[in-house]
Each structure stands twice: as C-alpha cells, then as structure tokens.
Amino acid sequence: MQPEHHNLSKNQILWLFFGFSGRVSRAAYFLAGLFLAIVQVFLLYRFSMVPEESAASQFWALAFWVAVIVSIWSNVALGVKRLHDFGKPGILAVALFIPVVSIIAYVVLCLLPGDRGPNIYGVHTNAPR
Numbered sequence: 508m509q510p511e512h513h514n515l516s517k518n519q520i521l522w523l524f525f526g527f528s529g530r531v532s533r534a535a536y537f538l539a540g541l542f543l544a545i546v547q548v549f550l551l552y553r554f555s556m557v558p559e560e561s562a563a564s565q566f567w568a569l570a571f572w573v574a575v576i577v578s579i580w581s582n583v584a585l586g587v588k589r590l591h592d593f594g595k596p597g598i599l600a601v602a603l604f605i606p607v608v609s610i611i612a613y614v615v616l617c618l619l620p621g622d623r624g625p626n627i628y629g630v631h632t633n634a635p636r
Contacts, residue, residue: 522635524581529635530592530621530628536585537617543578550574586612591628592621 523531523539531539554567587597603609621632629636 523585523633524577525584526635527584527587527597528628529588530626530632531585531588532592532632533589533617533620535633536589539585540582540613543574543581547571547574547578586616589616589621591626592632593619594622594626594628 522529523535524543550567550571554564554571557563557567582603583600586600586603590597590599602612625631
C-alpha cells in the first residue's frame with residue numbers, strides 16, 4: 508500500500524498549530540514541536556546578539572515573547588490532538604504543564620503509536636475531525 512501524499516494548505520497548517528479537533532501522528536507531533544522550539548531558540552539567539560537597551564533588543568525581545576505565547580497555545584493544541592490519537596480526552600494535556608511529568612509525557616507522546624483505525628476523535632491521523 509502506497510502512503511498518501513498531501514500538499515499542505517494554509518488551513519492544514521493553521522489546524523495543526525491552533526486547532527483542537529482531530530488527531531495527529533507522533534511524527535507530526537514531534538516535528539511541529541521541534542519547529543516551535545527552533546523558532547524560539549532563533550529569536551532568543553537574535554535577542555542575545557544585539558546591544559542591550561537598543562531598539563533592536565526591544566524588537567527581538569517582543570518577538571520572542573510573542574513566539575512563547577503562540578508556542579504555549581500550539582503545544583497545548585498539539586498535545587490535545589496527540590492524546591486524541593490514543594482515544595484519550597484532550598484535558599489530559601494539562602499534564603504537559605507539570606514540570607517532571609511534562610518531559611515523560613512528551614517522550615511517551617512522541618514514541619507510542621496511536622490507535623489503529625478510527626476512534627471517537629477522528630477517522631485517521633493528521634486531519635481535523
């Protein structure tokens with residue numbers, strides 16, 4: 508059986524990072540989380556490279572904090588959809604905010620495969636319900 512190839516549309520990207528319905532695979536969860544982390548690290552790097560108290564410093568600091576807020580929302584949305592892939596309710600994503608549990612939960616969500624076939628949260632992974 509050949510894997511399906513989909514072109515990513517703007518709506519799919521918005522759903523991936525901001526939507527709470529449907530399911531995501533472990534690969535999509537890991538790669539989207541990695542992308543968010545890289546954006547934050549890049550912005551923090553840029554902030555650290557400009558002189559303190561400069562306009563550029565203020566710009567990069569603001570950009571970093573906006574990215575952090577967007578990343579929090581996106582990580583929750585990704586966690587909810589990843590939990591949905593296991594047939595679990597999204598409210599369990601609250602565990603991603605408990606310091607030690609969050610690391611374990613992230614590793615588990617990245618490594619364990621989700622439900623095979625449809626579940627109550629969607630027919631297949633990487634699509635809204």
